[in-house]
Amino acid sequence: MGFTSAQANGEVRSTSQHPWWKEASVYQIYPASFNDSNDDGIGDIPGITQKLDYIQSLGVDVVWVCPMYDSPQIDMGYDISDYEAVYPPYGTVQDMETLINEVHGREMKIILDLVVNHTSDQHAWFKESRSSKTNPKRDWYIWKPAKYDNDGTRKPPNNWRSNFGGSVWEWDELTQEYYLHLFCPEQPDINWENEEARKAIYQSAMRFWLDKGVDGFRIDTVNMYSKPVGLPDAPIKDSAAEWQEAGLVYCNGPRMDEYLGEMNAILSQYNAMSVGECPFTPDPARVLGYVSEKEARLNMVFQFDSVDVGMGSVFKYMTKPFNYTLADVKSAICRTQGLIDGTDAWTTSFIENHDQARSISRFGNDSPQWRSRSGKMLAMLFASLSGTLFVYQGQEIGMINIPKEWPIEEYKDVDTMNYFAEVVRRNPDDTKAHDEAKAALQNLARDHARTPMQWSSQANAGFTSKSATPWMKANTSAQEGINVTDETNDQSSVLNFWRQMLKLRKTHAEVLIHxxxxxxxxxxxxxxxxxxxxxxxxxxxxxxxxxxxxxxxxxxxxxxxxxxxxxxxxxxxxxxxxxxxxxxxxxxxxxxxxxxx
Missing domain, CATH: 2.60.40.1180 (Golgi alpha-mannosidase II)
Structure with a gap:
C-alpha cells in the first residue's frame, strides 16, 4: 500500500495531507470507573497511569480523559469548580503531569474534556457573579428578571426544559433574578457574550493544560455557547409539561462561528486537536460549517445520529427497548459518513461513550450465545468507517448493560434518577408505567457505561480491592468471562479482535480511514x-x-x-x-x- 515506516510501526505523525489526528484511534477513559490505585472505591489518575501499557497494547494512539477537574460531582465532574485543579479523590495536578509525560513516553497523545458552556455553582467566578447585581463578574453568567402572569405569580423568562428535566431557570433569592442552566441548577451557563469571561476561559481551561502538554480537547456541548437573541420560547411538544425540549432553539446560536474561531486560533498554536460534541444539529450544512478545514473552527464533531437511534423524541428514555430498524442504523451512519464526501471536512466513528448504554446490548445481542460474535461484528463495522475512531473503556472487551434484575436503586446518574422520578410523579400508582420506564433505562441509561472497568473475575471486577466498596457496583458479567484477563487469554475474544481491527485499520488507512x-x-x-x-x-x-x-x-x-x-x-x-x-x-x-x- 506504500505506507511509511512510521505508519507500519503504529505511530501517528502529521503529513501535509493528513494531520496526526485524522489517522488516530482514541481511547476514552471515565476516571471514576477505570482503575482504583488506592482502594478507596473511586478510580483515579495514578490508576490510569498504571494501565497505560494495556492501553498501548490495544493499538490506540490517543488517550482521552473525561473531566478530572475539581468538582462537587453533581454531574460526575461536568460541573467544574476549578479548571486548574484536580478533584482530590482522583489525584493532583502533579499526577496529571505524570500521566501526560507517561503517555507521551509511549508515543501516544492525550486529550482532555473541555467543559466551558457552564461551570459549577461553586466556581469562584459564579460565587462572585451571584454575590450582587453590581459585582464585576455579574455579566459573566446569564441573569434575567422574572416574568409575572396576570395574577402576579412569578415565572421564569421562558419555557425551556433543562437537559436533566425541569426549568432551565433557577431563582436566586439574594439578587432577585433567575440564572440560566441548560443542565443541572448547579451548572450555571457562562455568558459567552462577555469578552472578559471568554478570555478567562481560554486562559484557565485551555492554555493552562495546553502548556502542560495536552494534545487537544474533546469539547463538551460545543454548539451551546451562543444563545439565540431574546431567548424565545420553545415550541410545545409535550402538552402535559410546563417546560419544553428546546435544544433546536438554544443550539447553534448567531455567534458560534466567531467563538469557535477564537478557540481554534489558540489550539492551532499548539498543533492541538479539537472534537466537539454537537447535539441538536440536523442540518448537514451547519455541521459542515463547523468542521470545514477552510473555516478553521473545529477539526471534527460527534454527531449523534447513530447513538440516538431508538431513543424517544420528547424524552430520550420515553421509548421501548430496540425501538428501531436496521434501516435507521444505516441511514444514521450514511449521514455522518456522507459529511466528508467531496468536502474538506472530517468526521468521527463511535458507538459508545460515557453518555451511552453499551453497544452490544443496544445493537448486538448480549446473550451468552451471541455476545462475543456480535461484539466483534460491531468492532468490524465501526473500525471500518471513515474519520477518527473513538473507543470507550470496556467496549474493547465487549462489556454489556447492567443486568435486568438490578433494582433502580443501583443506578446513580442524575439523568436516570430525574427521569424515573418524573415518570413516578406523573403516574404515581401506575406500576406498568414504572416498569416501562425501568425497561427503557435498562436499555439506554448512561449508567451502563459507568460501572467499573472489568479487569478480572475477582471481587469488584479487579477495579478496586476486595475489601473496598466501589462508588458504583461492578457488573456481575465480569464473573462470566467479560474481563481483560480472560479476554486476553482467549485468542478469539472481543478484545483480541479489536486489536486485530485497529491494526488492520492502520495497514489499510487509505481505504478504511480516508x-x-x-x-x-x-x-x-x-x-x-x-x-x-x-x-x-x-x-x-x-x-x-x-x-x-x-x-x-x-x-x-x-x-x-x-x-x-x-x-x-x-x-x-x-x-x-x-x-x-x-x-x-x-x-x-x-x-x-x-x-x-
Missing amino acids: GTFKLIDDDNPSVFSFTKTSPDAQSQATVVCNFSDNENKLPLFDELSTADMLLDNMSEVCTEDQSILQPWEGRVYFSDKREHL
Whole structure:
C-alpha cells in the first residue's frame, strides 16, 4: 500500500495531507470507573497511569480523559469548580503531569474534556457573579428578571426544559433574578457574550493544560455557547409539561462561528486537536460549517445520529427497548459518513461513550450465545468507517448493560434518577408505567457505561480491592468471562479482535480511514453492507454485517471472491457454503487493482 515506516510501526505523525489526528484511534477513559490505585472505591489518575501499557497494547494512539477537574460531582465532574485543579479523590495536578509525560513516553497523545458552556455553582467566578447585581463578574453568567402572569405569580423568562428535566431557570433569592442552566441548577451557563469571561476561559481551561502538554480537547456541548437573541420560547411538544425540549432553539446560536474561531486560533498554536460534541444539529450544512478545514473552527464533531437511534423524541428514555430498524442504523451512519464526501471536512466513528448504554446490548445481542460474535461484528463495522475512531473503556472487551434484575436503586446518574422520578410523579400508582420506564433505562441509561472497568473475575471486577466498596457496583458479567484477563487469554475474544481491527485499520488507512463510504443492498432488513474506496480508486473494501440471530444470504455473492476475504469474526468452524452469513457474522473483503498490474 506504500505506507511509511512510521505508519507500519503504529505511530501517528502529521503529513501535509493528513494531520496526526485524522489517522488516530482514541481511547476514552471515565476516571471514576477505570482503575482504583488506592482502594478507596473511586478510580483515579495514578490508576490510569498504571494501565497505560494495556492501553498501548490495544493499538490506540490517543488517550482521552473525561473531566478530572475539581468538582462537587453533581454531574460526575461536568460541573467544574476549578479548571486548574484536580478533584482530590482522583489525584493532583502533579499526577496529571505524570500521566501526560507517561503517555507521551509511549508515543501516544492525550486529550482532555473541555467543559466551558457552564461551570459549577461553586466556581469562584459564579460565587462572585451571584454575590450582587453590581459585582464585576455579574455579566459573566446569564441573569434575567422574572416574568409575572396576570395574577402576579412569578415565572421564569421562558419555557425551556433543562437537559436533566425541569426549568432551565433557577431563582436566586439574594439578587432577585433567575440564572440560566441548560443542565443541572448547579451548572450555571457562562455568558459567552462577555469578552472578559471568554478570555478567562481560554486562559484557565485551555492554555493552562495546553502548556502542560495536552494534545487537544474533546469539547463538551460545543454548539451551546451562543444563545439565540431574546431567548424565545420553545415550541410545545409535550402538552402535559410546563417546560419544553428546546435544544433546536438554544443550539447553534448567531455567534458560534466567531467563538469557535477564537478557540481554534489558540489550539492551532499548539498543533492541538479539537472534537466537539454537537447535539441538536440536523442540518448537514451547519455541521459542515463547523468542521470545514477552510473555516478553521473545529477539526471534527460527534454527531449523534447513530447513538440516538431508538431513543424517544420528547424524552430520550420515553421509548421501548430496540425501538428501531436496521434501516435507521444505516441511514444514521450514511449521514455522518456522507459529511466528508467531496468536502474538506472530517468526521468521527463511535458507538459508545460515557453518555451511552453499551453497544452490544443496544445493537448486538448480549446473550451468552451471541455476545462475543456480535461484539466483534460491531468492532468490524465501526473500525471500518471513515474519520477518527473513538473507543470507550470496556467496549474493547465487549462489556454489556447492567443486568435486568438490578433494582433502580443501583443506578446513580442524575439523568436516570430525574427521569424515573418524573415518570413516578406523573403516574404515581401506575406500576406498568414504572416498569416501562425501568425497561427503557435498562436499555439506554448512561449508567451502563459507568460501572467499573472489568479487569478480572475477582471481587469488584479487579477495579478496586476486595475489601473496598466501589462508588458504583461492578457488573456481575465480569464473573462470566467479560474481563481483560480472560479476554486476553482467549485468542478469539472481543478484545483480541479489536486489536486485530485497529491494526488492520492502520495497514489499510487509505481505504478504511480516508475512503469513500457507499451503502449497498440498502433495502436488506437484516444485513448491513457497504464499500469503502480509496481516494485514488485503486483499492476497495467491502464490509458485510449480519444484524440477526438467523442465517442470511450474503449480498453480492457473485461479485465477492473468497480469496479476497481479509477478515471475518468467526472463530467457530462454519458451513462451507460461503454464500450464507451465520448469525451476527461480519466479513471484510479487500481488493487492490495495483496487485493485478
